[in-house]
Amino acid sequence: MFRGRLASWDAIILALTVVVLVVASLGVPNFGTSRNFTFLVLDLMPIALVALPMTLIIVTGEIDLSVASILGLASSLMGWFWNNGLSIETIIPLVVVIGAVLGAVNGLLVNALGLPSLAVTIGTLALYRGLAFVVLGDGAVADFPFTYTGWVTGTIGGGPVPNVLILIVALAVIFGIVLHATPFGRSLYAIGANDKAAHFSGIRVARSKFWLYVASGAIAALVGILWTLRYSSARADNGSGLELAVVAAVLLGGVSIFGGKGNLPGVLAGVVLLAALQNALRLQDVSGQALNIVTGALLVLSVLLPNLASSLRTALQRRKRRQAVTS
Amino acid sequence: MSPLLEIRGVSKSFGAVSAVQEVSFSLVAGEAHALVGENGAGKSTIVKMLAGVHRPDTGTLLVDGREVTFTNPADAKAAGIAVIYQEPTLFPDLSVAENIAMGNQPLTRLRQIDRKTMNANAVRLFARLGVHIDPARPARGLSIADQQLVEIAKALSSHARVLIMDEPTAALSGVEVDRLFAVTRALRDEGAAIMFISHRFEEITALCQRVTIMRDGKHVCTEPVSDLGVDDMIRRMVGRDLSALYPKQEATIGETVLEVQGLSRAGVFRDISFQVRAGEIVALAGLVGAGRSEVMQAVFGVDKYDSGTVTFLGRKLKPGNPRASMTAGMGLVPEDRRQQGLVMELSIERNVTLPRSRALAKLGLLFGGTERREAAGWTKQLQTKFGRLTDPVATLSGGNQQKVVLAKWLATGPKLLIVDEPTRGIDVGTKAEVHRLLSSLAARGLAVVMVSSELPEVLGMADRIVVLREGHVTAQLTRAEATEESVMYAAMGAS
Numbered sequence: 087m088f089r090g091r092l093a094s095w096d097a098i099i100l101a102l103t104v105v106v107l108v109v110a111s112l113g114v115p116n117f118g119t120s121r122n123f124t125f126l127v128l129d130l131m132p133i134a135l136v137a138l139p140m141t142l143i144i145v146t147g148e149i150d151l152s153v154a155s156i157l158g159l160a161s162s163l164m165g166w167f168w169n170n171g172l173s174i175e176t177i178i179p180l181v182v183v184i185g186a187v188l189g190a191v192n193g194l195l196v197n198a199l200g201l202p203s204l205a206v207t208i209g210t211l212a213l214y215r216g217l218a219f220v221v222l223g224d225g226a227v228a229d230f231p232f233t234y235t236g237w238v239t240g241t242i243g244g245g246p247v248p249n250v251l252i253l254i255v256a257l258a259v260i261f262g263i264v265l266h267a268t269p270f271g272r273s274l275y276a277i278g279a280n281d282k283a284a285h286f287s288g289i290r291v292a293r294s295k296f297w298l299y300v301a302s303g304a305i306a307a308l309v310g311i312l313w314t315l316r317y318s319s320a321r322a323d324n325g326s327g328l329e330l331a332v333v334a335a336v337l338l339g340g341v342s343i344f345g346g347k348g349n350l351p352g353v354l355a356g357v358v359l360l361a362a363l364q365n366a367l368r369l370q371d372v373s374g375q376a377l378n379i380v381t382g383a384l385l386v387l388s389v390l391l392p393n394l395a396s397s398l399r400t401a402l403q404r405r406k407r408r409q410a411v412t413s
Numbered sequence: 414m415s416p417l418l419e420i421r422g423v424s425k426s427f428g429a430v431s432a433v434q435e436v437s438f439s440l441v442a443g444e445a446h447a448l449v450g451e452n453g454a455g456k457s458t459i460v461k462m463l464a465g466v467h468r469p470d471t472g473t474l475l476v477d478g479r480e481v482t483f484t485n486p487a488d489a490k491a492a493g494i495a496v497i498y499q500e501p502t503l504f505p506d507l508s509v510a511e512n513i514a515m516g517n518q519p520l521t522r523l524r525q526i527d528r529k530t531m532n533a534n535a536v537r538l539f540a541r542l543g544v545h546i547d548p549a550r551p552a553r554g555l556s557i558a559d560q561q562l563v564e565i566a567k568a569l570s571s572h573a574r575v576l577i578m579d580e581p582t583a584a585l586s587g588v589e590v591d592r593l594f595a596v597t598r599a600l601r602d603e604g605a606a607i608m609f610i611s612h613r614f615e616e617i618t619a620l621c622q623r624v625t626i627m628r629d630g631k632h633v634c635t636e637p638v639s640d641l642g643v644d645d646m647i648r649r650m651v652g653r654d655l656s657a658l659y660p661k662q663e664a665t666i667g668e669t670v671l672e673v674q675g676l677s678r679a680g681v682f683r684d685i686s687f688q689v690r691a692g693e694i695v696a697l698a699g700l701v702g703a704g705r706s707e708v709m710q711a712v713f714g715v716d717k718y719d720s721g722t723v724t725f726l727g728r729k730l731k732p733g734n735p736r737a738s739m740t741a742g743m744g745l746v747p748e749d750r751r752q753q754g755l756v757m758e759l760s761i762e763r764n765v766t767l768p769r770s771r772a773l774a775k776l777g778l779l780f781g782g783t784e785r786r787e788a789a790g791w792t793k794q795l796q797t798k799f800g801r802l803t804d805p806v807a808t809l810s811g812g813n814q815q816k817v818v819l820a821k822w823l824a825t826g827p828k829l830l831i832v833d834e835p836t837r838g839i840d841v842g843t844k845a846e847v848h849r850l851l852s853s854l855a856a857r858g859l860a861v862v863m864v865s866s867e868l869p870e871v872l873g874m875a876d877r878i879v880v881l882r883e884g885h886v887t888a889q890l891t892r893a894e895a896t897e898e899s900v901m902y903a904a905m906g907a908s
Contacts, residue, residue, distance in 0.1 A: 268778060269777075271779075272770045272779065273770070275756075275759060280752070282753055286747055286753045288768050
């Protein structure tokens with residue numbers, strides 16, 4: 087039953103994604119062009135990458151809302167380091183390590199002190215964004231070397247496939263293997279469904295969750311770097327509100343907000359669905375505010391629909407049985 | 414006498430599993446009626462249909478001879494049916510009186526809650542039950558027995574005429590059971606119909622007039638208790654003759670496996686010392702709350718302790734580290750299998766292989782087939798009944814869930830197995846199987862520590878008995894020295 091429900095939810099999302107892609111290709115001018123494909127991939131890159139560790143965190147029943155602020159702080163730091171004469175080859179690993187440390191702070195507050203992750207990461211959401219403005223103020227740093235900015239916006243052999251797709255696929259495969267084919271991944275589901283039983287089974291609950299926050303911080307910082315290079319602009323407000331889109335995509339992908347359920351292929355479908363919808367609407371000159379409405383509505387629907395679907399199914403089963411009995 | 418409540422040809426299935434098939438019986442006023450059967454026989458499903466939680470697929474429920482349909486628990490309550498569960502569900506931060514009045518609070522003329530009347534009602538109800546509980550105190554901190562009495566008072570306040578008691582005595586001490594029975598008998602004699610579910614036959618013969626026996630979701634018989642002996646009841650429940658419930662095998666006692674020395678934890682237990690040797694079954698006996706589970710959880714490492722040492726296979730164990738204990742060869746089948754033993758939403762195979770997933774991985778990777786083979790092997794060996802290995806473990810009956818917990822720990826190849834209330838809430842048939850399993854494991858050299866509140870189980874299975882009272886060891890008895898009297902004497906103290 088459990089497996090059936092998941093499979094059917096995956097199928098719904100996949101079907102919906104295909105429908106959106108087909109309808110948009112036919113109905114929205116310029117949607118189906120190779121140039122727009124490049125932009126679509128570049129647009130979904132931040133959501134897709136941040137959604138990878140977020141999926142693992144939500145599977146354990148926790149959440150990390152500070153990711154977009156870590157992204158912004160990483161962008162600010164990158165600009166500040168660049169202004170202070172560090173080489174880009176030093177800046178990139180340095181900023182990723184700082185992101186991991188910011189994630190570790192979340193991880194320690196949640197796991198060593200046992201605080202609720204929702205409260206902790208709302209706190210660091212404000213804190214890290216504030217620090218981003220302390221570092222760089224309202225200004226922007228723009229003069230990054232073209233070797234790097236060009237790689238991020240460029241495509242493989244000048245074709246339609248952006249270079250960053252390699253990165254997305256590679257990281258998705260790594261996170262997919264960790265979640266679905268390692269003892270660590272197995273333990274995350276057990277933690278999310280019943281952390282006490284996981285503890286009684288010799289699983290190191292707090293330590294496992296701690297490392298997920300570290301990974302989340304490092305990936306968010308990496309995305310901050312990519313974001314900065316893509317727009318050639320280090321700003322403190324980069325990526326504001328991205329956490330909402332990421333959480334929406336993860337839940338849309340069938341991961342339970344209560345933990346213990348969900349898989350990564352579903353999440354990737356959720357990411358594509360959300361990004362394609364936003365891209366198509368943007369091509370139709372829909373405003374940014376309206377895009378937020380779409381993201382918000384999808385978030386609510388992704389929580390609502392599985393509930394509706396399962397109660398509908400039980401109602402249908404009951405009716406079927408009644409008919410079988412009376413006939 | 415016309416029945417107060419009747420169920421007629423009721424069936425209920427969940428997916429492909431048929432839980433109850435064509436069951437009919439009735440409850441009459443002034444009667445205590447026992448419902449017995451092995452775990453998975455369908456008793457809980459019957460209770461849930463009467464409580465309005467589940468709706469029958471076919472068949473009818475009749476109250477006072479009129480057909481009724483319950484779409485939710487409120488309907489059942491309105492029809493005068495109240496259910497007392499094994500673990501009552503009171504609001505811990507509300508007062509006892511508020512809990513009793515929940516849902517139909519008396520109001521003053523200003524539509525405020527009338528606390529005076531509410532408290533007076535509670536006092537009146539407790540007086541009727543002949544018990545003393547302060548209605549103004551919060552429900553938090555009440556013993557399970559007192560919580561059940563509050564639930565009964567709540568049932569009376571809503572004028573319930575049918576009282577369904579689902580294994581109410583499982584977590585009660587002897588004195589508390591006596592008090593519960595006195596209250597129940599009084600209600601019965603006032604004209605209520607009682608449905609009583611229990612695995613303890615002495616309670617059924619002490620309280621009930623008639624008994625309905627179920628097996629595999631079907632109704633076997635309904636007869637006066639006096640016409641059936643305990644042996645008869647068991648035979649009809651399991652559909653076969655039971656070999657001895659406690660098949661103790663002879664084992665050669667070997668080297669010391671576990672040595673606990675002066676283990677203490679402030680306010681919970683102090684200065685606990687005992688040894689367990691290979692091939693030996695050591696029982697930890699005592700009353701509920703004596704600290705037995707807490708000691709064994711500290712030994713395994715899921716809980717902490719303040720001082721003392723745990724030496725396992727000649728090496729000191731790190732405190733508070735269940736993974737180290739597990740790797741060293743220790744397993745713990747915990748008391749509460751729903752909260753501590755199993756991840757209910759996960760599949761049977763994932764639960765079986767959970768502690769072992771690191772050992773099963775190749776190059777750090779797990780392949781579904783390895784886990785499935787492992788789980789299939791162990792569930793087969795323990796004769797676990799299930800649909801598919803990928804079904805959530807929550808779909809199994811209690812006895813089969815317990816087998817999954819046992820499989821999970823036996824799969825780790827332990828040298829010492831701690832079992833905490835290994836047969837609580839499971840049926841006689843499975844109980845005997847679990848006993849046979851533990852006995853044969855010990856015969857093959859496994860050291861076993863068994864925490865149990867059931868004296869027959871302790872006396873029947875243990876080579877040695879360590880008795881705890883209020884957090885310290887009051888006696889260590891050999892199999893030859895142990896009698897019900899000597900164990901109870903040590904457990905209750907000199908009184």
